[in-house]
Amino acid sequence: MNLAGSLIGCGPLLRFALRRDRTMLACWIYGLLASVIGTAVSFRKLYPDAASREQLAASINDNGSLRALYGAVYDTGSIGALTAWRILGIGGLMLGLLCVLLVTRHTRAEEESGRLELLGAGAVGRGAPLAAGIGAALTASAVVGAITAAFLAGSGEQLNGSLAFGAALFGCGACFAGVAAVAAQLTETGRAANGIGGAVLGLAFLLRAAGDAAGNGGPGWLVWLSPLGWAERVRPYDENAWWLVALLLLAGAVQTGIGYWLAGRRDLGGGLLPQRPGPPAAGSTLRSALGLAWRLQRGSLIGWSVGFAIGGALLGGISKGVDQLVSSSANVEQIVQRMGGSSQVTNAYLATSMNLLAMVAAVYAVQSALRLRGEETSGRAEPVLASGVRRLAWAGGHLLHPLLGSAVLLLVGGLTAGLGAGVVFGDVPGWTGRLLVAGLVQLPAVWVFAAVTVALFGLLPQWTSAAWGVLGVLLFIAYLGPALNAGQWLLDLTPFTHIPKLPGAVFHAEPLLWLTLLSALLAGAGLAGLRRRDIG
């Protein structure tokens, strides 16, 4: 089939995709634009003159943990440049995530459900679903990029810089849509394709963070391995490096081409990895609801653990470069304390790193708790629940993963971060012990997210996936709040605020107990609801 032939039907599919996703797209785009506009507006209030902006730049750029989170401030000449500095990293990440989800949703997930077979039998070319998924992702990215550019140019920022800013955002979307285009061909399930896309996004963020955090002589080049690093280095309003926008678009185009090429070389419904026959009878562990849940979720836990091991090692391994604090002002102290809780920069950086790992672990907790709802809606829960398994035993089997699996992830992350820091500072047992504890104290905050998911699942099953929304909003506050001078009450909403900032800070047990109690209450309410409600 030639290219034009294989794209037949792409137009109607794209319109259908945009129509199907209109609510979800509107929410995402609103959220992204609100953060751009909100950031610009609050920066204008917080840093009205050059002096205050210089002070901000000094406090950020001198501190490795803040550079890891946000990148270095490259230009204090305009509000536009500050907004671009702050948004491109996180905004590019979120837009990339949206694009991964969109492409997977319209390609592999549709194929997995069998709906694509129905469409494919009509006048629809082989490449059309992929093209429609990419089209939906590019449409969303273009809307976000264009409105960002228009808003900033309209509020008096330099036009060329505003265009570069919007284009860099668009480039992030295009690049990660390409990642998903390849991932969708490799796996057989939408979940696995999203997992690959998410892992690439996480790695891109980590490489960018590690490169930015690295001090003089450190591995600053790591930034250049990450598309998010490219977007950051576009430096709108300053360098306006359009060639990096072109690089992002090229990466997206090449990956899409590879995805398209792979799609033509496999069967509908199949992945590229061959199916092997499995055991004809169940092993001895597969004899209870718990055994089933372990079997279903262990692959995901192993994958996430590998990710945490790499992430922890990377964050720990670069911790030596971050303490090259040049100047310390009251402002630095304040921001560092809010972010890391200690004026000792290495400790603060590592505490921030453990906090970042905990935020990622919260994503795992929500995802693995949502598995319950997935089992229910797919109809797979029904035969299990009709075989003499108590509802609570069934739910409990799955919930061990968000409860204990997140502990495993935090311990793995803490361990490798501790080993990394220990190697560079020459005190392996000491750092490993400190960071294992620092990882584990995050656990109650992660549990809160699993518990919110369980509460929704038990009490408002149709709204279970709103757990993602709760997670997104609270992560957003935890991530952007401190530097936007958000009110303490707002920061107090996220469980991460209440976690002792270890290593370095004084350990308090009460907040951990309160968070654990809150999680227990939420989960208990959810499970009580599950016992009473209809299944399916």
Next chain:
Amino acid sequence: MTTAIDVSGLVKTFGRTRALDGLDLSVAEGEVHGFLGPNGAGKSTTIRVLLGLIRADAGQVSLLGGDPWRDSVALHRRLAYVPGDVTLWRGLTGGEVIDLLGRLRGNGDDRARRKSLLERFELDPTKKGQTYSKGNRQKVALVAAFCSDAELLILDEPTSGLDPLMEEVFRACVAEERDRGRTVLLSSHILSEVEALCDRVSIIRAGRTVETGTLAGLRHLTRTSVSAELAAPPAGLDALPGLHDVELRGTTLHCQVDTDHLDALLRALTDAGVRSLTSRPPTLEELFLRHYEPESSDSAEVGS
């Protein structure tokens, strides 16, 4: 006769939809009971109530002497269930699913029985969930159910994906289960299957039971088709009760008659002089069609 399933006045609403509207169902111990109804009539909803997966809004439900909502776990150990649309876990093979479902129920591990069922259904237990076709997924659930020592089998359209050969195997298995004294509730659309297997049937429509009884008993309530070649046009047909779909061309008559009025019709025909006569008892299909149709068009287009 003890009852395995006893349901009366069952009501279940989903939002504004009244899925079950006073449904009655009674299944005796040791019988194979056919559960018939058009799509959306409430068969699966009833089964889900019986399994304690959803809670009834009103009505009495007794399953194996217990309350399916309150005693669900204890009851589930005594029954086996085959859903209408079997979805399997991607990473698990068919063999693993069969063993898992049996172990969850606490069954004895009868390897010989399992092996013979796998052979009879020609099922490869080493394939993973997503690689099975619809029919093969159905077979996984069927083998798991027939492997069990359950007293009651609840089968929700269990043969919808099976080929005719496998359908035969299925019928043989159900017959064996009945001979072993098990009770079977078989929801189905395949009438020949119901005719071959079921002792009694219940027909439901729009969440209500419209007919229940033995097949012979139900036939009695319905119509016989009559075709006759007469010597002269018959007189007074209009006055006869229970006559439907009358088609009279000259001396050729095709009509349907309620079985309890057959006698009067035959008398009228003999008066006119009968050259040839064929009469056919109602098939289950006709029985079905009559009950499946919306009430407004009850008498139209019945039969062939």
